[in-house]
Amino acid sequence: MLPFELVLCALDDELASAWSRHCGDVAxxxxxxxxxxxxxxxxxxDAVVSPANSHGYMRGGIDGVYRRHFxxxxxxxxxxxxxxxxxxxxPVGEAEIVPTGDPRIAWLISAPTMTEPGTRLADATNAGLAxxxxxxxxxxxxxxxxxxxxxPVAEVVHRVAMPGLGTGVxxxxxxxxxxxxxxxxDGIDA
Numbered sequence: 001m002l003p004f005e006l007v008l009c010a011l012d013d014e015l016a017s018a019w020s021r022h023c024g025d026v027a028x029x030x031x032x033x034x035x036x037x038x039x040x041x042x043x044x045x046d047a048v049v050s051p052a053n054s055h056g057y058m059r060g061g062i063d064g065v066y067r068r069h070f071x072x073x074x075x076x077x078x079x080x081x082x083x084x085x086x087x088x089x090x091p092v093g094e095a096e097i098v099p100t101g102d103p104r105i106a107w108l109i110s111a112p113t114m115t116e117p118g119t120r121l122a123d124a125t126n127a128g129l130a131x132x133x134x135x136x137x138x139x140x141x142x143x144x145x146x147x148x149x150x151x152p153v154a155e156v157v158h159r160v161a162m163p164g165l166g167t168g169v170x171x172x173x174x175x176x177x178x179x180x181x182x183x184x185x186d187g188i189d190a
Contacts, residue, residue: 002028002188004138005159007043008181009036010174015164018178026185036062036161037069037105045161047097047107049134051127051170054089054115056082061168066108070100078110085144089115092126095133097153099146107157109134113166120171127165127172128180134160135188 007030008023010016016033023029032039036048050063056078058067067075077098082090090096095111111130114121121127138160141153148156165181166172 007032007045007161009161009163015167015174018174022178022182036163039161045105045159046157047109047160048105049162050108050110051113051130051165052110053117054112056110057117062163070102074100074108093129093133095137097137113170118169121166124172124176124180127177128184130165131181131184132187135184
């Protein structure tokens with residue numbers, strides 16, 4: 001059983017089917033077909049995952065959707081966190097959490113699947129690294145600053161909504177993405 005609930009979101013049947021095949025048997029995982037920002041109340045997440053690039057630019061794909069929903073300040077918050085804590089480049093395999101200012105979805109977790117915006121992924125390695133980074137942050141991370149500085153993320157974030165990692169702009173197949181996320185799930189230390 002996961003130490004948090006993971007809602008794997010898909011806008012299409014192909015990704016939903018891949019999520020179900022690869023991850024549907026994990027206790028604590030829910031597969032949802034529909035808009036990640038319009039989850040029903042019983043699945044409302046504490047945090048959504050942004051599989052942006054290492055620079056934190058949020059202009060295309062799901063990241064552009066987040067930017068339009070949460071406002072341009074979300075990109076500024078991500079880029080500021082990356083500049084402050086990573087010298088301007090968040091490596092693939094690392095994750096940052098920032099507040100959204102949204103009353104329903106309080107947090108956004110940036111976990112890049114690519115270094116440069118618009119990069120096509122050759123394989124699912126980066127999707128797996130991004131998923132593992134999210135899971136480490138949620139289970140073992142601490143808030144780096146703000147009113148919750150030093151507090152364990154696990155005390156605040158109990159449900160995470162994740163879109164396909166690299167399946168849009170990155171061009172990764174839903175099956176490859178879901179298999180990589182499953183490997184990352186299997187690596188969680190409960």
